[in-house]
Every structure is written in C-alpha cells, then in structure tokens.
Amino acid sequence: MKGVILAGGTGTRLYPLTKMINKHLLPVGRAPMICHGVEKLRNAGIEEIILVISKQSAGLYTELFGGGKEWGVRLTYKIQEEAGGIAQALSLAEPNMKRDEKFVVLLGDNLFEDSLTPYVQSFQNQGQGARVLLKKVHDPKRYGVPILEENKILRIEEKPAEPKSNYCVTGIYMYDTTVFNKIRTIKPSGRGELEITDVNNVYASEGQLAYDILDGWWTDAGTFQSLYQASDWLMK
Template sequence: MKGVILAGGTGTRLAPLTKLVNKHLLPAGKYPMIHYAVAKLADAGIEDILLVIGKQSAGLFIDYLGGGKPWGVRLTYRIQEEAGGIAQGLALAEGFVAPGEKMVVLLGDNLFEDDLKPLVEKFGAQEQGAMVVLKEVDDLNRYGVPVFLRDSIIFIEEKPSTPKSGYCVTGIYMYDSGVFDTIRKIRPSPRGEMEITDVNNVYAMEGRLRYGVLNGWWTDAGTFDSLREAGEKLSAGKGGER
C-alpha cells in the first residue's frame, strides 16, 4: 500500500506566519507539523510515500525530510502548482499509485494520537472502494459530517447547520486506484476547488464507502488555537515522534 501526504495550500488562517513559510513546516511540539504525518505512515508499515507540496518552501521540505531515510521510508515529491482543492492534489498521485494498488491519504495538517496500523489493515482486507476515518467532535459545523443509514454512510454533508450524526470526517482517507477515475468525474465546487467530499460521496452513492473511527485526540491544526493545543499534546508524548 502506498502513502500520500497532501501538504499544499496557502494556510491563510495561520497568516502572517504562512507568508514566510508553508504551514506544514510550522512547529507542533518539538517538530515541524509534517514530521508527524511521515511518522504515522511509517509506523503503519507504509514505505513508499508521495508528498504533494506547493511551490512555497519546497526546498525547506526537502532539506528537512530528504528522501525519508530517518523514518525508513522512500519519499517522492510532486508540486501542486495552484491551490485547487484536495482532490486536485490527490490527482497528482496518479502514476505513483499503480492500477490495482491501494493508498492511505493524509492531510498534512491533521495531527492525531491513534496508531494508523489497525485502520490500514482493515482497509487492506476491504476488497475495493474507499474508507474515511471519523472522529466524534462538538463543532460539527466546521466539517464534513456523515449521514448514516443503519451502519453505512450514504452521504457526507459539508458544514451542516443541523448535523445528522455526531461525527466529522477527518483528513485521513483510504482509496483504491479507481479514485483517479472518480476525480475525473467531479467538477469544481462554487469556490472553484475540486472537493474531496464530492469524491467520497461518489463512493458513498455506489455503496463502496466504509469507515473507521479515531479514539484518541485529533485536530486539523489550521488555526493558532488548534496548533497550540496539538503542540501541547505532542510535547506530552501523546501522538508519537519516531
């Protein structure tokens, strides 16, 4: 199974720091944020990882991560030329992930405590399709929220005013190689981006979307408050360093 880390984007919520450096290189605890995404995939047994980055700070990513040797992985880099959405960034993994292979996709600003290995093994046993990883949270109107029918996700509603479940979709996704065909079927959203929720909803409508649940803490460290909170937890050893 391959790994894909999406670390492009402009990080506007962390400005003015992100005018100087890509947000995934900002410190979270003792390390840059991107350190933990690589470590989580390595600990899950993923050895080949594609890192999708923007042009900003590209050299700094390479200076810090190199080819991945400290983590026992092989890193490949690709540039996302513009901020066109998560699905657009994921599309750059085509070719890196071969037909018939599966992948684990992490958003580089997602920091979390759980070991990914049990979820990766669960998806490995899944014949085809996709898996999203959920977390029970209070501020559901910030996220995509799954709608369930019995024990299956039938739709993911983006930033709902009246959530239909108590879970949000985190930035941890798993796909078969058919995801690239699915991305080609969707169209940009009103904000002009290729949305990963639209991709996940294609799988949901086809009955091929499964899910796992995080038990430990999780945050998308895209704001100063969430980055500080994650840094405190990581400094206390709750999240792994490798």
C-alpha cells in the same frame, strides 16, 4: 501499500506565520507539523510516501527529508502549481500508483493520537472501495458530517446547518485507484476547487464508503488555537 500526504495550501488562517514558510513546516511539539504524518505512515508499515507540496518552501522540504532515508521511508515529491482543491492535489499522485493499488491519504495538517495500523488492516481486508476515519466532535457544523447506516456512509454533508450526526470526517482517507477516475467525474465547487467530499460521495453513492472511528485525540492544526492545542497534546 503507499501513502500520500497533501501539504500544499496557503495557510491563510495562520498568517503572518505562513507569510514566509509553508504551514506544514511550522513546529508542533518537538518537530515540524509534516513529520507527524510521515511517522504515522511509517509506523503503520507504509514506507513509500508521495508528498504533495506547493512551490513555497519546496527547498526546505528537501532539506528536511531528502529522499527520506533518515526517516525510514522513500519519498517522492509532487508540486501542486496552484490551489485547485484536495482532490486535484491527490490526482497528482496517479502516475506513481500501480493498477488496483490501495493507498492511504493524509492531510498534512491533521494531527492525531491513534496508530493507523488497525485501520489500514481493515482497509486491506475490505475489498473494493474507500474508507474514511471519523471523529466525534462537539461542533460538527464546521466539518463534513457523515450520514451513517451500519458500517457504511450514505452521504457526507459539508458544514450542514442541522448535522445528522455528531461525527466529522477527518483528513485521513483510504482509497483504491478508482479514485482517480472518480476525480475526473466531479466538477469544481463554487470556490473553483475539486472537493474531496464530492469524491467521497461518489463512493458513498456506490455503497463503497466504509469508516472507522478514531479513539484518541485529533485536530486540524490550521488555526492558532488548534496549533497550540496540538503542540500541548504532543508535548504531553
């Protein structure tokens, strides 16, 4: 199984820190943010990783990781030339995937405590479809909120005014290679991007979007507050 880490984006919420460096290279705890995703995948037995980055700081990524040997992984770099959304960034990994292959996708600014190993094993045993990881939060209105039925997600509502659960969809996704055809079927959102929620809802409409719930802490380290909180957790 392969891994994909999406580490493009401009990081506007962390300006001016991100004026000169990509946000995924900012320090969190004792290492750059991006290192935590690489380590989580490696520790789950995923050694072949596709790293999707923007042109900004591309040289710094190669200085940090090289080909990945020192980190116990094999890295392939893909450049996202312009902001087109998470689904568009994910589509860049298609040429590196085998037919009917399964893979794990991490958003590079999602930091979390749990090991990925049991969730990856559940996905391997799942059969066709996709799997996402959820986290119970006190402010679900800020996130994509799943409507749940037994072990399936019926639909994900993006930043709903009246959330139907207290869970959010984290930036940890697992897909089969049908995801690339699904990406080709969706249309850009109002902000002109291909949204990953729309892709997940295609799976949900087919009854093929399963989920697990994270036990430990999780954060989207895209703001100053969450960046500080993640550093505090990781230092402890």
